[in-house]
Amino acid sequence: MTETASRPTLEAVAARAGVSRATASRVVNGGDGVREPLVERVRRAVEELGYVPNQAARSLVTRRHDAVAVVIAEPETRVFADPFFALQLRGISKELTTHDSQLVLLLTEGRDDHVRVGRYLAGGHVDGALVFSLHLDDPLPGLIHGAGVPTVFGGRPGWGDGARNSVPTVYVDCDNRGGAREAVRHLVGLGRTCIAHITGALDQTSAVDRLDGFRDVMVDGDPALVAEGDFTPAGGERAMRELLERRPDVDAVFAANDLSASGALRVLRERGRRVPDDVAVIGFDDMLPIAEQTDPPLTSVRQDIEEMGRLMARLLLRRLDRRSGDASLGGDPSSVVLPTTLVRRVSA
């Protein structure tokens, strides 16, 4: 990315030596496991082309570590239980690999450990950070600010632009509010009259925005039709039970994500309510295979989670390149909000 055209690349070395890029890289970086004749050919190609290994050349000029931290503000157990994070990491990993930057995932047992994460970020081990699943009143943003590492957030953080920082906050998000509105309008269009909402964790902006979208359409709705969930299947079950108790006449549910919708579907089946005949259900995320494997298959608001991860990484790398003085890149990148689409299956 910061290479100029005239500097020989590792690809050129590999081509000249007649070996794969991986083999050339292994030799250049001092790894073993390459047969001696190949090592010799790569060394000769390096000399002939005057190749300077990327890392060394770069860090001389830019003091870069070629590593990016990813911080998910959830305990390790949730990170592995919710496929949302795996998808976002997949996008990030692909993008960073393309730029030969190491993905460094900082895992924690919970919020109490975020101080230690801040310390690691401040320790000069990474070039920047990608942070997602922030909750309000998490100490992490303050710690990151203190650590002084360039950061891109996944999901709009819960503070106003520029309020916390002289550098504007850069984030990647989807149109949570617009997507929620579309889902609820669809339920109205189906002729449903008693439409409920199962929220996400309300200390996260994505949950608040989806609730706002619900309220945009159901302007004078009964407050008893909103039940608090937490983005997990168990939370969806609990909320659905509450809703059935408070309003047995409920005929539609918009759940803040697919995992909580799957919990709601389980409870409806258990109570003998047919979906969509008696109760129509819509989720959010369009997470595969979950949305296809629920009974019945789930209508859901699609956001491209993997693409969001890729974009986060791309914006951060651009920010880093700008800091290294590559002026050709134009202004500082700004936040991106991706559109959503309603994917219809059977449940609504």
Added chain:
Amino acid sequence: MTETASRPTLEAVAARAGVSRATASRVVNGGDGVREPLVERVRRAVEELGYVPNQAARSLVTRRHDAVAVVIAEPETRVFADPFFALQLRGISKELTTHDSQLVLLLTEGRDDHVRVGRYLAGGHVDGALVFSLHLDDPLPGLIHGAGVPTVFGGRPGWGDGARNSVPTVYVDCDNRGGAREAVRHLVGLGRTCIAHITGALDQTSAVDRLDGFRDVMVDGDPALVAEGDFTPAGGERAMRELLERRPDVDAVFAANDLSASGALRVLRERGRRVPDDVAVIGFDDMLPIAEQTDPPLTSVRQDIEEMGRLMARLLLRRLDRRSGDASLGGDPSSVVLPTTLVRRVSA
């Protein structure tokens, strides 16, 4: 761990200030988000007790980063698809958190990226490394050796003790061969006469050891009764189809792990073979909830995966403390092989 009794701990500071350990830690480490009166109380307690923050005191003496890298020698997509890794990480994470050491998970897209991992390890960002799921001919061990970071391996590496290194290789493993023997003996005890084995990925020692255990019991077995799998459900399906084709009279299968056993069960059901009546099936790992949710529930060789993770972390931390000159810890830790137990459910 390296603290002497006379030095005041963060716990003592927290107790004196009347705040939680987390709050005391936040203040001491310069994070924000703590109310001013509490900050003042913690500061006073620090002064009165003469508390020296762990990190600063330690790194002066030991040059430690209080961070440990975890490298799983699999592409990121497999790391998130196989619950084995989540369990092992859970054990590691718990242990490291107890010692206020940051878990740094280095993700890759595949083996070609291992050179970059080696570079990061050599870059002085972590105190040591925990490495698992090694495959033969992976460049990683050589790179790690070159990086000079203390390492503990999960699973016995594929080279002899001391062959590669003057420092002995330290690993944590379970008794793969003994566990396999017990499973196959159980099938023999059930009166089965045509017992097959679905192997794991044979470039991993765990798969080779389980195959050896199978052969220990089935000394003169038909080679057609061994089908190669790769520890995935899809690999288990493929291998089961091969076995049914080669030996339609097969009446028992020992699969190298629960995921491949689940694939084998699917194929048997599809072909109308009843389990365990027609074909008895045993897995390995006793991974929950998988082993309980298969149809029928799976008999499996149990290994305590989370405990293996915890032990890996503990051995590494001990090794690091010894390097820092704490002689009270005795000799260098040696490898640990944990016993397995056969857990009987319905499938055999």
